[in-house]
Amino acid sequence: MKGFILVCSALSTFTFAHAQDSLMFRKISDEVMLHGTCYDNLRTLCKEVGHRLSGTPAAANAVKWGEKAMKEAGADKVWLQPVNVPYWHRGAERLELNMEKDFRQVPALSLGNSKGTGGKTLEAPIVMVQNFDEFKVLPDAAVKGKIVFFNYRFRQDFLTSFEGYGDAVAYRWNSPNIAAKRGAVGVIIRSMSTGIDDFPHTGSMHYDDSVSVKLPEMAIGNITANALEYACSRGTVKAKMTSECHMVDGLRPSYNVIGEIKGTETPERIITVGGHLDSWDVGEGAHDDGAGCVQSIEVLRTLKAIGYKPRYTIRAVLFMNEENGNKGGWAYLDSAKAANENHLLAIESDAGGFSPRGIGMEMDEAKKAQLSRYASLFLPYGVYDFVHEEGGVDISPIHNKMNVPAAGLLPDSQRYFDYHHTANDIFENVNHRELKMGAVTMTQLIYLVCEHGLQ
Amino acid sequence: MKGFILVCSALSTFTFAHAQDSLMFRKISDEVMLHGTCYDNLRTLCKEVGHRLSGTPAAANAVKWGEKAMKEAGADKVWLQPVNVPYWHRGAERLELNMEKDFRQVPALSLGNSKGTGGKTLEAPIVMVQNFDEFKVLPDAAVKGKIVFFNYRFRQDFLTSFEGYGDAVAYRWNSPNIAAKRGAVGVIIRSMSTGIDDFPHTGSMHYDDSVSVKLPEMAIGNITANALEYACSRGTVKAKMTSECHMVDGLRPSYNVIGEIKGTETPERIITVGGHLDSWDVGEGAHDDGAGCVQSIEVLRTLKAIGYKPRYTIRAVLFMNEENGNKGGWAYLDSAKAANENHLLAIESDAGGFSPRGIGMEMDEAKKAQLSRYASLFLPYGVYDFVHEEGGVDISPIHNKMNVPAAGLLPDSQRYFDYHHTANDIFENVNHRELKMGAVTMTQLIYLVCEHGLQ
Numbered sequence: 020m021k022g023f024i025l026v027c028s029a030l031s032t033f034t035f036a037h038a039q040d041s042l043m044f045r046k047i048s049d050e051v052m053l054h055g056t057c058y059d060n061l062r063t064l065c066k067e068v069g070h071r072l073s074g075t076p077a078a079a080n081a082v083k084w085g086e087k088a089m090k091e092a093g094a095d096k097v098w099l100q101p102v103n104v105p106y107w108h109r110g111a112e113r114l115e116l117n118m119e120k121d122f123r124q125v126p127a128l129s130l131g132n133s134k135g136t137g138g139k140t141l142e143a144p145i146v147m148v149q150n151f152d153e154f155k156v157l158p159d160a161a162v163k164g165k166i167v168f169f170n171y172r173f174r175q176d177f178l179t180s181f182e183g184y185g186d187a188v189a190y191r192w193n194s195p196n197i198a199a200k201r202g203a204v205g206v207i208i209r210s211m212s213t214g215i216d217d218f219p220h221t222g223s224m225h226y227d228d229s230v231s232v233k234l235p236e237m238a239i240g241n242i243t244a245n246a247l248e249y250a251c252s253r254g255t256v257k258a259k260m261t262s263e264c265h266m267v268d269g270l271r272p273s274y275n276v277i278g279e280i281k282g283t284e285t286p287e288r289i290i291t292v293g294g295h296l297d298s299w300d301v302g303e304g305a306h307d308d309g310a311g312c313v314q315s316i317e318v319l320r321t322l323k324a325i326g327y328k329p330r331y332t333i334r335a336v337l338f339m340n341e342e343n344g345n346k347g348g349w350a351y352l353d354s355a356k357a358a359n360e361n362h363l364l365a366i367e368s369d370a371g372g373f374s375p376r377g378i379g380m381e382m383d384e385a386k387k388a389q390l391s392r393y394a395s396l397f398l399p400y401g402v403y404d405f406v407h408e409e410g411g412v413d414i415s416p417i418h419n420k421m422n423v424p425a426a427g428l429l430p431d432s433q434r435y436f437d438y439h440h441t442a443n444d445i446f447e448n449v450n451h452r453e454l455k456m457g458a459v460t461m462t463q464l465i466y467l468v469c470e471h472g473l474q
Numbered sequence: 475m476k477g478f479i480l481v482c483s484a485l486s487t488f489t490f491a492h493a494q495d496s497l498m499f500r501k502i503s504d505e506v507m508l509h510g511t512c513y514d515n516l517r518t519l520c521k522e523v524g525h526r527l528s529g530t531p532a533a534a535n536a537v538k539w540g541e542k543a544m545k546e547a548g549a550d551k552v553w554l555q556p557v558n559v560p561y562w563h564r565g566a567e568r569l570e571l572n573m574e575k576d577f578r579q580v581p582a583l584s585l586g587n588s589k590g591t592g593g594k595t596l597e598a599p600i601v602m603v604q605n606f607d608e609f610k611v612l613p614d615a616a617v618k619g620k621i622v623f624f625n626y627r628f629r630q631d632f633l634t635s636f637e638g639y640g641d642a643v644a645y646r647w648n649s650p651n652i653a654a655k656r657g658a659v660g661v662i663i664r665s666m667s668t669g670i671d672d673f674p675h676t677g678s679m680h681y682d683d684s685v686s687v688k689l690p691e692m693a694i695g696n697i698t699a700n701a702l703e704y705a706c707s708r709g710t711v712k713a714k715m716t717s718e719c720h721m722v723d724g725l726r727p728s729y730n731v732i733g734e735i736k737g738t739e740t741p742e743r744i745i746t747v748g749g750h751l752d753s754w755d756v757g758e759g760a761h762d763d764g765a766g767c768v769q770s771i772e773v774l775r776t777l778k779a780i781g782y783k784p785r786y787t788i789r790a791v792l793f794m795n796e797e798n799g800n801k802g803g804w805a806y807l808d809s810a811k812a813a814n815e816n817h818l819l820a821i822e823s824d825a826g827g828f829s830p831r832g833i834g835m836e837m838d839e840a841k842k843a844q845l846s847r848y849a850s851l852f853l854p855y856g857v858y859d860f861v862h863e864e865g866g867v868d869i870s871p872i873h874n875k876m877n878v879p880a881a882g883l884l885p886d887s888q889r890y891f892d893y894h895h896t897a898n899d900i901f902e903n904v905n906h907r908e909l910k911m912g913a914v915t916m917t918q919l920i921y922l923v924c925e926h927g928l929q
Contacts, residue, residue: 048631048633049631052630052631052633053630053631058670175507175508175907176503176504176507176508178503178507178854178855178856178911180907213907215513215906374829374886374888376856399633400633401633401831401886403858431829431856431886433829433905433907433908433911434905434907434908437905450888450889450892451670452630452635452668452888452889453888453889456633456888
């Protein structure tokens with residue numbers, strides 16, 4: 020009978036813990052849904068600061084905003100962690116195509132980190148390919164002196180749009196290197212976009228060290244890409260590319276913004292929750308990643324508001340420079356190593372302010388199994404997916420170099436790549452309830468780990 | 475050994491069937507996501523027909539649109555099923571409040587089916603209550619001759635917004651009856667709205683037979699309601715209500731639109747999939763319920779496009795008059811009974827064109843259990859919720875009176891009550907991927923039932 024009693028006792032402890040957790044989950048949810056300030060914070064960030072590329076005055080304003088918002092959320096301690104960041108300058112830009120008789124300007128964005136045309140106009144015929152394979156088999160003469168149009172379509176058949184992004188993003192990241200080696204003079208890409216619209220999507224690209232010529236690269240929206248595809252299929256189209264964009268030499272001083280609630284029992288153990296404060300230089304960086312920033316701040320505010328005293332130290336971090344360098348993530352690692360910090364878990368929200376559906380995990384199997392066992396607690400909140408391997412760019416340095424378990428909020432992904440890196444990533448396209456529910460999920464996860472540890 | 479072999483054989487048959495089903499699920503998904511026409515159909519319905527209240531010329535245009543769209547989708551047979559519908563006429567309307575010194579017009583909508591002021595201006599002081607309980611304890615003198623402002627808030631703490639709607643909707647439906655009995659002269663309600671905006675939400679109300687005086691009832695948006703709440707808390711506010719709205723005597727001829735694919739093996743057994751074609755007389759009825767209509771048509775198109783020949787007859791039905799009478803649902807029942815039809819299952823999509831999350835079921839436990847066993851097939855498509863009891867208004871007559879098993883598509887509910895019954899329920903607020911994924915889910919469900927029956 021002893022065994023039986025033990026089992027019953029363990030079970031009733033579990034049931035009791037579960038019931039307590041369920042009540043706390045509800046308390047957290049009610050607090051965020053009824054009194055959450057993340058949506059108002061996002062409005063301020065989007066409308067008063069606006070877009071905030073690393074190294075710009077707007078990014079410096081965002082740091083000030085973040086510091087203030089952390090204090091208002093009730094953090095025990097708020098500080099700025101120095102980060103030196105690159106600065107890429109867009110300047111004036113213009114893409115003209117003669118798809119019909121005359122040249123006509125079309126909506127276009129130079130890709131981040133790219134070198135433009137030095138403000139001069141580059142005019143050349145376009146050669147269109149559907150993908151890298153088609154490009155490979157083009158004869159040299161068809162490429163030399165041309166602007167290559169990589170017409171690769173974002174695959175709409177992937178049910179999770181991040182899979183489509185992963186599939187397509189090499190066209191943004193690498194096309195200029197591939198094209199330069201064959202004597203092309205410029206690159207136009209179809210945007211990494213699920214949108215049925217004409218918003219071009221910017222985002223980072225890079226130049227291989229092995230490539231001596233840095234080609235200009237511009238993205239066009241899907242409607243223009245469709246028109247260009249049609250025109251190229253009927254005859255030769257020329258482009259005039261004009262852009263001043265370039266990387267500015269040297270690094271500029273900036274900051275990660277950190278707010279902390281000190282742990283009561285083992286304050287030396289740290290749980291990080293964060294998003295990135297920088298954005299591309301169009302739109303308002305609302306989903307990417309204003310949402311993750313205000314949700315992380317909301318975690319602190321909510322824990323304070325419900326009077327919960329976490330056993331571990333909880334740190335909300337607004338990372339700088341995720342978009343074109345991840346210098347904030349690396350600075351956070353450097354500081355953690357220098358101080359010999361003990362990190363229990365890092366959570367990132369950087370997939371948009373949409374309804375949460377899951378928690379991605381990059382950690383050992385035992386820890387994954389432990390968190391998965393809490394799935395039934397999350398289910399009433401629409402969070403059911405505990406199978407995806409996912410963390411976040413900003414927390415990847417501490418995950419990779421210090422082996423810190425990493426988790427990533429997994430919101431519904433259907434709309435993200437309509438807005439991502441566009442002028443349309445604005446506050447109005449974030450729904451207050453969806454945004455808050457993401458903050459609920461992150462706060463609930465932190466609560467659970469504080470209560471039960473992470474084995 | 476015989477038993478063992480039987481088990482293995484059954485198991486391998488199951489595994490094989492599962493693998494086949496999984497492939498067909500993917501085929502359906504690819505067809506809809508890559509070649510689906512539901513989004514384009516919705517654009518046409520919203521932009522060329524627009525809103526389409528029962529009995530209006532626009533509703534007649536919607537019927538023509540639906541007939542054409544069914545034929546284009548490849549239905550074997552398309553027909554119009556006569557339905558006599560009520561007609562409620564809004565006419566001119568105006569609400570003015572003197573929240574500050576002077577009267578100022580505010581955004582407001584008369585509630586559907588209500589009787590206005592006969593075009594005259596009704597001026598009276600406002601008495602505000604937060605809920606029915608507060609109203610009950612008001613002294614008679616505080617109500618008599620007043621316009622009652624029911625300031626009940628849509629509860630944002632419900633995680634599924636339909637729960638919030640269920641909680642609040644009595645204030646729209648019943649307030650004039652309650653207020654009339656105490657001698658009030660009019661009713662203003664805070665809209666059934668999750669929105670942080672000033673869109674008033676219309677929707678149906680009713681007059682009790684026992685109430686002799688039919689009070690006018692208007693809804694205001696949340697921003698105006700907040701302002702009115704503040705003003706009422708500081709002093710007496712007056713309202714001027716002017717509205718021409720009224721029910722027009724008699725019924726008008728209209729139609730359900732039906733498209734069918736004939737079953738190959740047992741064509742006499744019918745699976746219905748539908749949404750409602752009518753909408754309120756503001757906005758474009760995009761989510762409510764253009765989405766359900768175009769998704770239902772998409773089911774037919776997809777089955778044809780992938781060359782699937784269903785064992786049972788599949789009927790897409792665009793029901794007329796869900797919003798203020800459900801005459802279409804009743805006409806469908808009458809016809810089914812008259813023809814002694816054999817209905818296997820009815821599925822409705824009437825909760826918006828958002829990412830699907832589940833399939834609600836109103837059917838016996840054995841059938842629920844059978845459909846729940848397919849959950850792992852749906853999971854990769856983000857559909858995991860098989861626990862909610864849910865069908866649809868249009869299919870409720872055949873469910874209730876003929877005991878037809880009913881299923882309701884359960885999309886993400888966070889944004890629905892921002893748009894529901896407002897001028898903002900427009901095509902632009904529907905995402906093409908989310909809309910299509912709902913059609914994927916419904917087609918997959920129908921495929922499964924065709925393959926495996928419904929026990």
